[in-house]
Amino acid sequence: MGTFIIEGGHQLHGEITPQGAKNEALQILCAVLLTSEEVTISNIPDIVDVNKLISLLEDLGVKTQKKAKGTYSFKADNLNLDYLQSAQFKEDGRGLRGSIMLVGPLLARFGKGYIPKPGGDKIGRRRLDTHFEGFIKLGATFRYNKEEHFYGVEAEKLTGTYMLLDEASVTGTANIVMAAVLAEGKTTIYNAACEPYLQQLCKMLNRMGAKINGIGSNLLEIEGVDSLGGTEHRMLPDMIEIGSWIGLAAMTRSHLTIKNVHWDDLGQIPTVFKKLGIQLERQGDDIVIPEHKDGYEIQNYIDGSILTIADAPWPGLTPDLLSIILVMATQAKGEVLIHQKMFESRLFFVDKLIDMGAKIILCDPHRATVIGHDFKSTLKATTMVSPDIRAGVSLLIAALSAKGTSTIHNIEQIDRGYENIDTRLRAIGAKITRLQ
Known part of the structure; x- marks a missing residue:
């Protein structure tokens, strides 16, 4: 079983190109x-x-x-x-x-x-x-x-x-x-x-x-x-990887450029991240995420009620990104309800985020309410096990934002969906080591 050792709390910088889908x-x-x-x-x-x-x-x-x-x-x-x-x-x-x-x-x-x-x-x-x-x-x-x-x-x-x-x-x-x-x-x-x-x-x-x-x-x-x-x-670039790198940039308050994203095939993804307060700049076919020094604020609905982000068939939001969005919300200003309609076990990884200090209420197997820290307190480093591809990457993003050194076991799950992720993250400044 493979393991990642992650020293979190560092800003990242540079360019990253998404893999094929x-x-x-x-x-x-x-x-x-x-x-x-x-x-x-x-x-x-x-x-x-x-x-x-x-x-x-x-x-x-x-x-x-x-x-x-x-x-x-x-x-x-x-x-x-x-x-x-x-x-x-x-x-x-x-x-x-x-x-x-x-x-x-x-x-x-x-x-x-x-x-x-x-x-x-x-x-x-x-x-x-x-x-x-x-x-x-x-x-x-x-x-x-x-x-x-x-x-x-x-x-x-x-x-x-x-x-x-x-x-x-x-x-x-x-x-x-x-x-x-x-x-x-x-x-x-x-x-x-x-x-x-x-x-x-x-x-x-x-x-x-x-x-x-x-x-x-x-x-x-x-x-x-x-x-x-x-x-x-x-093949197209992987839209789930693109969403993962947007989440990584936001959580680490880093300035990142995501190259060659095929903007016209991203559907609702840019819109949903903007609802979370993330600034996205389109430069040609690239996404530029500026450093969010002052954090990011979740938009409420126009009547003031809490924002709900849910998955839906295309052109709705892909369910594969809800884990990333949930992690991002832990450091946002405001609250959001995450509604995972399709899979009843996909939100069970939130107990690890709660161990790290996140404010999350797991309402039932499909819904979780997240109250953001607004970066007034950081997540705490911990030891975790990756349960599946998307939860594994979400925990990795959480670890890269947390102060201290975290350990993630069973990283074979992450390798199932992300190409040479540790090498690519080190290239933009991440402190991550792979152990076998």
Whole structure:
């Protein structure tokens, strides 16, 4: 188990460039299975979850070649489909939430897709019903082995249809879209997710020869085609990392520049941070956060009532940033209610922040009220364990703002989503050491 030792209380300075988007990568990499031709993808983040998925693809028989840092070519022209039924696949697939994204393209191209119950963060229930209900509507037969927790879908052919998704699931929409592009006839998906990473997937598939209309809306129309070809694709910067660096700058009262953020794909993120009192300057495609010497003040609603920040499907705020926002609020001037609607275990890390001196009332598994210190007292250094990716980074930000030396164990969770985070933070002045 790895450990970070963090000496907090230091201002940071300089520039930091966000990695490629983790959540986009898990979709885009699986889409290479839809063609026998070469697909080249750039700006791939070098993180544990993405590297695990690339290893899974290699074990399945996908030829991969590293062209440069963050750039790989993939060719799925001779796959070993027997691997999907092997004990090794059942073991490897369990350790990665993104492995569910293999099912749609395998079903579309080969008529069968299997997956063990996937793992990932322990942040609450993350059901797979939307994925499999979509496959069934396209004509697949579903089966589930309860003893082995092993899912499977099979179909001689997929046929386009109309479907109204029960939730605007990003991964569910992506999986169904990848199945539908090779289905016979027209598929209409209503209540589809429409976040930028899903748009990226659809644009890539269209360059490969798919016929997808309505990209960016919640109504997708897909005309099935017989086959797809190769393409090149560059992934967006990771909006969760961008939000993390904004939170880090605010909590440490540092002057930071976040490079090449793709402003037009950030949605509500800049607006929400401004509601927390954070100054953000747009310089070209960069975000500049000035030093907040006098702190930052949370805006109330126009009637004076307490601000509520809640997650919602795109273009609402992504749930992955609520942990960061909660930590930032501990040093703001004012109060805020954080409402995590999607996952019932994601706020349980606040007990560590309370140990550090934060004023937080955990109302229930989904809601927490934060009363900010306004930097009149700092958080206290402590020893913590990272429970998941986003909570782990939030605790890291708290530790970097706290006076004294903090210890964070189980940093493998952070490494699952953030590329070389300690090296990159040291480059802007953070006092952080990695121990194995």
